[in-house]
Amino acid sequence: MKKTVVLSVGGSLINPGKINTGFLKKLRAQIKNSPYKTVLVCGGGKIAREYAAAAKKLGLAREKQDIVGIAATHLNAELVRQLFSAKKVHSKPEIVKEKIIIAAGWKPGCSTDYDAVLWAEKLKAKHLVNLTNTDYIYDKNPKLKGAKPYKRVDWKEYFSIIPKKWKPGLSTPFDPIAARKASKLNLKVACINGKRITQLEKYLSGKKFIGTVIE
Numbered sequence: 411m412k413k414t415v416v417l418s419v420g421g422s423l424i425n426p427g428k429i430n431t432g433f434l435k436k437l438r439a440q441i442k443n444s445p446y447k448t449v450l451v452c453g454g455g456k457i458a459r460e461y462a463a464a465a466k467k468l469g470l471a472r473e474k475q476d477i478v479g480i481a482a483t484h485l486n487a488e489l490v491r492q493l494f495s496a497k498k499v500h501s502k503p504e505i506v507k508e509k510i511i512i513a514a515g516w517k518p519g520c521s522t523d524y525d526a527v528l529w530a531e532k533l534k535a536k537h538l539v540n541l542t543n544t545d546y547i548y549d550k551n552p553k554l555k556g557a558k559p560y561k562r563v564d565w566k567e568y569f570s571i572i573p574k575k576w577k578p579g580l581s582t583p584f585d586p587i588a589a590r591k592a593s594k595l596n597l598k599v600a601c602i603n604g605k606r607i608t609q610l611e612k613y614l615s616g617k618k619f620i621g622t623v624i625e
Contacts, residue, residue, distance in 0.1 A: 414447045414535040415614065418526035418584075421455020422543045423604040424486045436607045438493055441510060446614065449511040449533065451526040452490055458482035476518030483522055487514035503532040523588035531595055537614060538597055540584050541604035547571075547583045547622040562623050565593040584624065598625040 423433050441448050462479040470478075487499045491512040500506065500513040503525070516525050523540065530538045544552055546559035549571055572586055583601050584592075592599055602609050602621035612619040 413445075413537070413614075414449070414530075414533045415444075415537045415539060416449045416451065416526050416530045416533070416535045417610075418451050418523050418538070418540045418588075419453060419490070420540070420542050420604065421453030421458055421483065421486055421522075423455075423541060424452060424490070425455050425457055426543070427456055429489070433604060433607075434490070434493055437490075437604070440607050440610060441494070444611070444614075447509050447511075447533075449513060449526075449529045449535070450487075450490060450494075451513045451522050451529060452483055452487035453522045454479050454482035454486060454515065457485070473518045480515035480518065483515035487512050503529045505532065520587050521585045523585045524591060527588050527591045527595070527597065530592075530597060536598075538592065538599045539610060539613065540599060540601045541607075541610075542583060542601055543603065543605065544583070544601075545603045545606070545620050547601050547624070560622050562625070565589065565624060568624050583622075589624070592624075598623060600624075 424430060441450070458479040461482055462475045465475040465478045484499055491499050494510050494512060496510055496512045497508060500511060501516045513525065513529060515522050526538060529535070546561065547563060547568070548557040548559050550557050568589060572589065584599055600613050600621055600623050602613060602619070606620055609619045609621055613621060
């Protein structure tokens, strides 16, 4: 049986303001050459935040704001689906035979990070990788002077440096709800900069890599 890898692909990588075709081409090359069964769960990024913010300004309820944001994850995922010639964009985690599975947001009240954890649970994946836009997890905003990078951090310490609650558009390495679920499942989560996509194979091969492991 092939090893299964679940990737939470940050929307900030797919569309940081405009669609990052360079990243997507590198992602395709990396995954196409991978021997692993791979689930790519696509985030919404800036477009999701903009639509959810507009929904809030229009006075729509929190659940409706979430639904609008989820739609943005499906738009990103549809582009990725076409790129990989996958059969469909999945929402609810399920057993799928295909080697490459493309997924997007599912239910209101959580992020695609959480959906990625649910996929890992469903498929009994041993590896969950969060592709983000920073090299490491830091003890505070990496833009601030003196921010300390972590190469490894346990769940207890990780919880101490992130917000306790999740809200749509929250910018954090791996969201609080997803982190709590992952810790209960004893999942190991690697956070890797998607701009350094070659680091993914190094991590999966057990080699030294640039990134942070939470366990």
